[in-house]
Amino acid sequence: MGQRKRKLRKPDKRGRIPADVGWKQNDRGKWVQHTFYLGSDENEAKRRLMRLDEFWDRIEYQHNITQYPDELPKPEKPTWTQFTLGIALQLAAGELQIPVERGTSDPDGYATKIHALSRKYPSINFVPSDEDAYSDGAASARDRANDRMEAARWIARSQGELPPREIATLDPHNLFDALDAYVEYVKQKYRLDGETVTPYGAGKLAMIERFKERHDNMPLASLTFDGCQSLIRLWQNRPKVKGRQKAVTRKTAQNHIAEWMCFFRWLNRTNQFDWRKPLDFDEIETQVPETADDKRRKVRPNQVETYGIDELRLLNEYATPLERVLFLLGLNCGFGGAEQGSIHLQEISLCQPHPFADVLGFQTSPDDSFIKRVRLKSGVYGEHLLWPQTAEVVRWAINRRQKQGDATPDAFLLLTDEGNPFFRRTEGNNPGRTFQNKWNGPTRRIQADYPEFPWLSFGKLRKTAGNLVRRHAGGEVARIFLCHGKPVPSDELLDLYTNRPFGEVFEALRSLQEQLQPVFDSAPKDLWKQPKQQYTGLKKVKRIKQLKDDGKSIREIAEMVGLSKTTVGRHLVAMEKEEAEAS
Incomplete structure (x- = not known):
């Protein structure tokens, strides 16, 4: 037998990476291993080798369980046949789908x-090379199978309950039927209001939709151990991102595998399927x-792209009042778009001491x-x-919300400005672009003056906040800050405070406030003032003021x-007017 964990060999002179599987x-009847060439990229070669390994393991399994008649002795070893070797060569070349030729078969046989x-x-x-013939044959086969299954069901019911594996073979439904039913279960479980689901539920629905794009339909009876493992194996092999050449991230693959396991457990519990x-x-x-x-x-010291202090300073300097609200809520509280877009007015406590400060071991005051x-x-x-500057911009946001009307708790x-929630789902149940579009504004203005400024997504602000807290107070406090972990099974606030040391989070935020003082100092004195539309970058405007103060003439x-x-x-006239208003 070949070794269970096969390894890549060193590239040959042409740069091809070989492996023996x-x-x-x-020709002389001697047993030899076949050498496959898996391309020149090591990561891709490893993925191809994994698929070859899995295919060969199945061939070994078939060899071990197959019973041969007396007149046909069992081969000494499992072996590549012309057919299986042809499939293996396609896997080695990176093919993810293996077409099956129709030949002379009729649609049913195909x-x-x-x-x-x-x-x-x-x-x-x-996959079929002749899709029309396959569709006709599959439809005919399903009709015949349903007739046989109904007859088998009648017999099974008349003779008593069958073992689970036998019941499953009688189930006429397929994988996509079960996934559709699972979608309805997820929508019910994670419903927010009306037809809207929570962000977590929407993420699950997106993965289920991806399953139907990436996997072929199959009868539920095919979901044996090997069938379940094959669905998961696709994600272990890290398929390519849709429309791109790079593979999905390890975290994305892990999330999809976890969702498959959730689906299997649900399918085992529900009475909708056998x-x-x-x-x-x-x-x-x-x-x-x-x-x-x-x-x-x-x-790497920075595994995730985040903002540095100088970049945070520029963001606060260039932001409008509304953009500054998003900026400081993200940095102070680690809130992404879903969190900020779902803040209710009654969840904000301005200038109030913490009622459970003694339980938390935290020094509080009416200014908190x-x-x-x-x-x-x-x-x-x-x-x-909330940091003082965060509290100030949140006060501005509350004032803005009250002017819009219907500002109930x-x-x-x-x-x-049109009165729509900042965070909402599209018709395809994907997150809207409101937050990212708003975030693009200060980034564009900064890059006009500082082209090297990074273009990061709005979500990287939450990552930045989490990293800052982790460096100051450790991973446990960072997890509490980011609201990771399991919900505390109680509605009593005292129980919540006993289980979660929020006082340590507050102390970490106070410590961070000192480190981030240059960021706060970069904001304009009037945080509520809406800057005028101007085509000259802020960097040049500041340079004009500096040169004027140095005594330079307009020319x-x-x-x-x-x-x-x-x-x-x-610009000089506008500056003089602003100084006069300030004085």
Whole structure:
């Protein structure tokens, strides 16, 4: 037998990475391993080798369980046949789908052939080369199978309950039927209001939809141990991102595997289908192997893209009042779009001492402000002490919301100018772009003056906040700050405070306030003032003021900053007017 854990060999002179998998007999009848060439990229070669390993393991399994008649002696070793070697060569070339030629088969025989291959080699994604013939044959086969199953059901009911595995073979439903029913279960369980689901539920629905895009439909009877493992194996192999050449991240693969396991457990519990977990279900492998890139990222000081202090300073300096609300809520509280968009007015406590400060071991005062709420995605309760500048911009946001009308205690803090919630789902149940579009504004203005400024998503602000808290207070406090973990099973606040040391979170935020003072100092003195629309970058405007203070004339300033004298003069008049208003 070949070794269980096969390894890549060193690249040949042409840069191809070889690996020896499986056995065959050469022209002299000697058993030799077949050498496959897996391309020149090491990470891709590892993924191809994993698929080859799984295919060969199945061939070994078939060899071990197959009973041969007396007149046909059993081969000494499992071996590559012309047919299986052809499939293996396609896997080695990176093919994810193996087409099956129709040949002389009629539609029924063609569909039966593909189904038989899928059952025999569940890790291989067989697809028809003649889709019309396959569709006709599959439809005919389903009709006949349903007739047989109904008859079998009648017999089964008349003779008593059958074992789970036999019941599953009588189930006429397929995988996509079960996934559709699972979608309805998820919508009911994670319903927010009306037809809206929570962000966590929406994430599950997106993965289920992806399953139907990436996997072929199959009868539920095919979900044996090998059938379940084959669905998971696709994600262990890290398929490519849709429409792109790069593979999905390890975290994405892990999330999809976890969702498959949730689906299997639901399918085992529900009475809508007869499927039951295989006896060896707990032995299904779910771990996603690390690639060389994954390991390299682990040793980097910054594994996730985040903002530095200088970049945070620029963001606060260039932001409008509304953009500053989003900025400081993200940095102070670690709130992403879903969290900020679902803040209710009654969850904000401005200038109030904490009522349970003694339980938390925390020194509080009437000047303290807090946001106290449950994070919708995780169901975890969290509290955040607001920095003075955060409290000030939140006060501005409350004032803005009251002007929009209907500002009841359970109203959302953030609405667009049109009166729509900031965080909402599209018709396809995907998160809206309101937050990201707002965040693009200060980024564009900064990049006009500082082209090297990074273009990061709005979600990276939450990552930045989590990293800052982790460095100051450790991983446990950072998890509480980010509302990670399991919900505390109690509605009593005293129980919540006993289980979660929010006082340590508050102390970490106070400590961070000192470190981030340059960020706060970069904001304009009047946080509520809406800046005028201007086409000259803020960097040049500040340079004009500096040169004027240095005694330069309008002509000299215009030459030094590359603007017309009229433009420079207009800016100087505006500056004088602002100074007069301030005094």
